[in-house]
Amino acid sequence: xxxxxxxxxxxxxxxxxxxxxxxxxxxxxxxxxxxxxxxxxxxxxxxxxxxxxxxxxxxxxxxxxxxxxxxxxxxxxxxxxxxxxxxxxxxxxxxxxxxxxxxxxxxxxxxxxxxxxxxxxxxxxxxxxxxxxxxxxxxxxxxxxxxx
Amino acid sequence: xxxxxxxxxxxxxxxxxxxxxxxxxxxxxxxxxxxxxxxxxxxxxxxxxxxxxxxxxxxxxxxxxxxxxxxxxxxxxxxxxxxxxxxxxxxxxxxxxxxxxxxxxxxxxxxxxxxxxxxxxxxxxxxxxxxxxxxxxxxxxxxxxxxxxxxxxxxxxxxxxxxxxxxxxxxxxxxxxxxxxxxxxxxxxxxxxxxxxxxxxxxxxxxxxxxxxxxxxxxxxxxxxxxxxxxxxxxxxxxxxxxxxxxxxxxxxxxxxxxxxxxxxxxxxxxxxxxxxxxxxxxxxxxxxxxxxxxxxxxxxxxxxxxxxxxxxxxxxxxxxxxxxxxxxxxxxxxxxxxxxxxxxxxxxxxxxxxxxxxxxxxxxxxxxxxxxxxxxxxxxxxxxxxxxxxxxxxxxxxxxxxxxxxxxxxxxxxxxxxxxxxxxxxxxxxxxxxxxxxxxxxxxxxxxxxxxxxxxxxxxxxxxxxxxxxxxxxxxxxxxxxxxxxxxxxxxxxxxxxxxxxxxxxxxxxxxxxxxxxxxxxxxxxxxxxxxxxxxxxxxxxxxxxxxxxxxxxxxxxxxxxxxxxxxxxxxxxxxxxxxxxxxxxxxxxxxxxxxxxxxxxxxxxxxxxxxxxxxxxxxxxxxxxxxxxxxxxxxxxxxxxxxxxxxxxxxx
Numbered sequence: 001x002x003x004x005x006x007x008x009x010x011x012x013x014x015x016x017x018x019x020x021x022x023x024x025x026x027x028x029x030x031x032x033x034x035x036x037x038x039x040x041x042x043x044x045x046x047x048x049x050x051x052x053x054x055x056x057x058x059x060x061x062x063x064x065x066x067x068x069x070x071x072x073x074x075x076x077x078x079x080x081x082x083x084x085x086x087x088x089x090x091x092x093x094x095x096x097x098x099x100x101x102x103x104x105x106x107x108x109x110x111x112x113x114x115x116x117x118x119x120x121x122x123x124x125x126x127x128x129x130x131x132x133x134x135x136x137x138x139x140x141x142x143x144x145x146x147x148x
Numbered sequence: 149x150x151x152x153x154x155x156x157x158x159x160x161x162x163x164x165x166x167x168x169x170x171x172x173x174x175x176x177x178x179x180x181x182x183x184x185x186x187x188x189x190x191x192x193x194x195x196x197x198x199x200x201x202x203x204x205x206x207x208x209x210x211x212x213x214x215x216x217x218x219x220x221x222x223x224x225x226x227x228x229x230x231x232x233x234x235x236x237x238x239x240x241x242x243x244x245x246x247x248x249x250x251x252x253x254x255x256x257x258x259x260x261x262x263x264x265x266x267x268x269x270x271x272x273x274x275x276x277x278x279x280x281x282x283x284x285x286x287x288x289x290x291x292x293x294x295x296x297x298x299x300x301x302x303x304x305x306x307x308x309x310x311x312x313x314x315x316x317x318x319x320x321x322x323x324x325x326x327x328x329x330x331x332x333x334x335x336x337x338x339x340x341x342x343x344x345x346x347x348x349x350x351x352x353x354x355x356x357x358x359x360x361x362x363x364x365x366x367x368x369x370x371x372x373x374x375x376x377x378x379x380x381x382x383x384x385x386x387x388x389x390x391x392x393x394x395x396x397x398x399x400x401x402x403x404x405x406x407x408x409x410x411x412x413x414x415x416x417x418x419x420x421x422x423x424x425x426x427x428x429x430x431x432x433x434x435x436x437x438x439x440x441x442x443x444x445x446x447x448x449x450x451x452x453x454x455x456x457x458x459x460x461x462x463x464x465x466x467x468x469x470x471x472x473x474x475x476x477x478x479x480x481x482x483x484x485x486x487x488x489x490x491x492x493x494x495x496x497x498x499x500x501x502x503x504x505x506x507x508x509x510x511x512x513x514x515x516x517x518x519x520x521x522x523x524x525x526x527x528x529x530x531x532x533x534x535x536x537x538x539x540x541x542x543x544x545x546x547x548x549x550x551x552x553x554x555x556x557x558x559x560x561x562x563x564x565x566x567x568x569x570x571x572x573x574x575x576x577x578x579x580x581x582x583x584x585x586x587x588x589x590x591x592x593x594x595x596x597x598x599x600x601x602x603x604x605x606x607x608x609x610x611x612x613x614x615x616x617x618x619x620x621x622x623x624x625x626x627x628x629x630x631x632x633x634x635x636x637x638x639x640x641x642x643x644x645x646x647x648x649x650x651x652x653x654x655x656x657x658x659x660x661x662x663x664x665x666x667x668x669x670x671x672x673x674x675x676x677x678x679x680x681x682x683x684x685x686x687x688x689x690x691x692x693x694x695x696x697x698x699x700x701x702x703x704x705x706x707x708x709x710x711x712x713x714x715x716x717x718x719x720x721x722x723x724x725x726x727x728x729x730x731x732x733x734x735x736x737x738x739x740x741x742x743x744x745x746x747x748x749x750x751x752x753x754x755x756x757x758x759x760x761x762x763x764x765x766x767x768x769x770x771x772x773x774x775x776x777x778x779x780x781x782x783x784x785x786x787x788x789x790x791x792x793x794x795x796x797x798x799x800x801x802x
Binding site: 006009010013014017018020021024025027032033034035036052054066068069070071089090094095 | 497500508664713739742746
């Protein structure tokens with residue numbers, strides 16, 4: 001193979017690879033982008049129902065309720081303007097507690113958010129950035145500083 | 149007084165690093181022998197003063213000097229000694245100091261072991277490392293000094309984040325940083341080659357062991373992080389496609405591509421400019437990774453805005469190194485001529501495909517990692533890119549890579565006569581598929597996920613194929629070079645790793661249950677019996693609630709596990725400590741959740757088949773790197789010429 005042909009071969013190979021990769025990426029991207037909504041957006045109907053989304057906010061004090069002995073739990077998250085009720089069935093993360101900022105993955109069903117995963121970050125002072133931003137928007141008091 | 153000495157040592161190290169950079173690059177440019185001689189001294193000086201500063205910070209942690217803000221926020225009287233030392237790199241400022249310490253150590257090692265290199269080339273390499281040192285040392289001093297005082301001093305420290313109080317996490321960051329920072333050596337070699345305008349087989353031979361060493365550390369560092377996340381975060385997952393994980397994985401992919409491309413450059417004098425570009429990319433991705441993780445840019449875009457000084461400095465450094473090196477590349481690379489060609493079926497083509505696929509994977513992961521950042525920056529909504537995206541963009545390029553690896557190992561340089569090996573490869577492939585079916589249908593009684601059989605067969609094929617060469621040579625009593633053996637071992641490790649992933653991804657069982665003492669739950673044929681709970685179990689800096697679980701199978705006891713919910717006193721933060729029963733073919737995993745009332749607890753029970761092979765595989769991969777690194781020709785003082793023959797044995801030795 002002459003150097004020229006070889007270079008052509010190399011370029012074609014790379015182009016094909018890049019092409020396939022782009023196609024794969026776009027397809028995978030389309031299906032796996034999860035949008036984040038805060039409680040106000042959920043309350044105003046901006047968040048779609050029956051579609052995988054993320055919501056986040058501060059767990060309202062006194063809102064955590066469960067039947068004794070049951071895994072099922074419900075709680076309210078707030079951005080201090082609007083509230084959303086979240087239902088979850090499973091083990092909660094260590095840092096889940098009232099007054100803590102959390103993010104839940106799941107679907108909105110009839111105005112209630114049914115979570116399949118609840119996330120609270122590794123640090124007690126940590127506030128998920130999305131939650132911090134939406135709290136800042138609503139509350140007069142500054143949101144706690146983020147720390148990685 | 150003591151911390152001020154630390155700052156002073158850093159300032160001196162900064163000046164010496166500047167001297168290292170100047171004398172190295174300018175000395176080589178103007179051919180001043182005395183300047184180039186001075187570089188080695190500067191390197192030693194930088195290392196001494198950085199190590200001194202590092203020692204001072206460590207000492208301050210050991211003696212609880214809470215007048216230092218960094219110590220006060222990350223330590224505590226009750227923190228055990230081991231974690232007080234690990235706390236040195238437990239947060240942003242100290243981890244930057246560790247970065248600099250490791251950089252200066254790499255530079256020192258290069259200075260010691262590269263005495264046989266041409267004087268000007270060596271000076272340039274060390275000079276480039278000096279410039280990197282200047283960038284990072286000034287960044288640390290100006291925006292992130294760990295030695296800042298806090299007056300009046302706190303009486304008690306705020307303690308180290310409990311999740312960092314773990315043996316694996318104590319060694320994970322240094323290992324990972326050795327890998328990250330180690331890519332700077334390959335980068336320095338690439339820049340030095342471009343500055344001198346020539347690149348020959350000896351260049352690749354010098355660069356390879358350093359690149360492999362860094363890549364090896366990165367491999368072990370990532371594996372340690374994954375293992376830690378598995379047992380310490382309490383969720384039993386081993387990889388989350390978290391931005392922080394991706395930040396370490398992208399440089400790994402680029403370095404893996406680089407060590408393969410270096411092989412071609414050394415043996416055949418091809419892919420020269422591509423190799424240089426990969427060296428630049430590997431280092432750039434390490435820089436991007438370090439900063440994404442450490443600056444908080446990615447976790448929180450707002451941290452960027454809240455400390456604009458730090459953020460801007462970071463961007464400046466990134467741009468300087470990336471734009472600078474790419475400009476130099478654009479200017480110099482076209483002058484590097486390729487010599488010789490290769491046939492379509494040859495080791496070169498296999499390695500070209502390897503590079504294309506690894507590089508594409510790295511780019512796709514970069515896209516998914518940075519996309520949320522862009523979306524947020526332009527106010528297009530707050531999104532996250534889910535794990536399924538990463539699974540797809542990872543699997544689509546890497547599954548073909550497995551087959552290419554299994555076959556490509558047997559391809560000769562220039563033109564491969566695969567026909568002589570074809571029979572053997574078909575037999576191995578057939579055996580692998582058969583065995584994969586036996587494992588899935590026979591052992592797990594299920595075909596699993598769509599890719600389960602493909603994964604098992606691919607992993608087994610690579611393992612079998614990697615063994616062919618060493619076994620044949622052993623049987624014929626032929627010697628095998630360390631680099632050929634290293635390659636075989638590393639590829640074998642990849643196979644083991646793939647088996648682990650296939651097993652755990654296809655057959656894991658995770659169950660969240662509500663259980664009380666006396667209750668039992670069955671998963672995968674194992675019975676988990678909740679025995680009892682104990683409260684107020686004391687630890688050094690926490691008190692725990694402990695649950696004891698007995699696991700039986702067919703009436704026979706398998707293991708007694710205890711899992712704890714630890715309440716850390718100072719940070720008033722709970723941490724789950726999982727109980728794990730390890731066996732050759734599976735882990736059983738119990739994590740205690742919350743008190744649900746009515747004498748019930750939430751529990752996460754898991755069955756994790758073959759999960760250990762993920763980390764065992766990674767360790768074997770790293771071991772392969774270690775073996776290859778010790779190949780005789782890297783230690784030779786005189787340049788060894790090993791011409792590649794058409795299909796002969798010498799040609800196949802990578």
